Amino acid sequence: MTQVRSGFVVLIGRPNTGKSTLLNAVVGSKIAITSDTPQTTRHRLRAVLDREDAQVILVDTPGLHKPHDALGEELNRSALMALNDVDVACMVVDASQPVGKGDEWVARHMAASSARKVLVLTKIDLVGQDEAERQIIRAKRLVEFDDVIALSAVSGFNVDGFVAGMIELLPEGPRYFPRDMETDQPVEVMIAEFVREKVLRSTYDEVPHSVGVVIDDLAYDEERDLTSIYAVVFVERDSQKGIIVGKGGEKIKHIGTEARKDLERLLGGHVFLDLVVKVKRHWRRDASQIRRFGYGEGL
Ligand SMILES: Nc1nc2c(ncn2[C@@H]2O[C@H](COP(=O)(O)OP(=O)(O)OP(=O)(O)O)[C@@H](O)[C@H]2O)c(=O)[nH]1
Ligand SMILES: [Mg+2]
Secondary structure (H helix, E strand, O other), X not given: OOOEEEEEEEEEEOOOOOHHHHHHHHHOOOOOOOOOOOOOOOEOEEEEEEOXXXXXXXXXXXXXXXXXXXXXXXXXXXXXXXXXXXXXXXXXXXOOOOOOHHHHHHHHHHHOOOOEEEEEEEOHHHOOHHHHXXXXXXXXXXXXXXXXXXXXXXXXXXXXXXXXXXXXXXXXXXXXXXXXXXXXXXXXXXXXXXXXXXXXXXXXXXXXXXXXXXXXXXXXXXXXXXXXXXXXEEEOOHHHHHHHHOHXXXXXXXXXXXXXXXXXXXXXXXXXXXXXXXXXXXXXXXXXXXXXXXXXXXX
């Protein structure tokens, strides 16, 4: 078997630092959902960057945070488990947010990993060079890093440098995944997540955290090149249902339109999307409900 530079690179860090945005920028397509809301990512997921000379498998993780419920604990567990058996662990730090206790906690877990360690300073489009340098100095105190990379996943600045840096740290090995495989996420999971992203992007405060999406039914009509998707958006309270449905159903209609655009790109054909909003009280406190949604490790 041809040997290339290959291996697993995990992105780990506080919520909202730009891990998922970076993963999408590296592979050049939308694999992971992203939003301004902390704890957007609820699955450990992999994306594959395949080149002639290398195969980099990027592992995205839920942001590490102080958990307030069973879901939060499960997300942390999932992220920390991703530190096992990887070649490179990237501690992702937001250049525009002060390095603090959250990062120290992430760093403690990083330090225990046997992987090569890289500090990745993201969002440098938001700060001046002096501030970026100060952030690097602060973060470098936390762990002994093998490399430091500053980038912007939004402007694209130094994303190539990040890829080159990763490849340099990877050992020679086989291609672990088929060359045309972009992600290990099942398509149903991606569909549910794409819908959840649009809900996150159109709601605020506590609503996004209470949202879980499941796909009820999925059918493909070859003649019409049409995928029909029936999804349920679960929330925890009636008031949240009211917010998501909106006046005269305006909000849910908007969410559906936005999600359909992404889903048509993902599936490469026409999409009919039916969204229903239902209440499932306190599902985030209940391990069996979390498992039903498949979040975290699926327990
Ligand atoms: N200006 C700027 N914004 C960024 C950059 N990278 C990410 N963002 C924004 O930061 C927010 C959070 O990005 P995500 O990629 O969802 O962050 P995350 O680390 O995956 O968050 P969790 O999944 O909650 O842990 C989004 O609104 C992104 O658009 C960047 O390089 N520059
Ligand atoms: Mg994320």
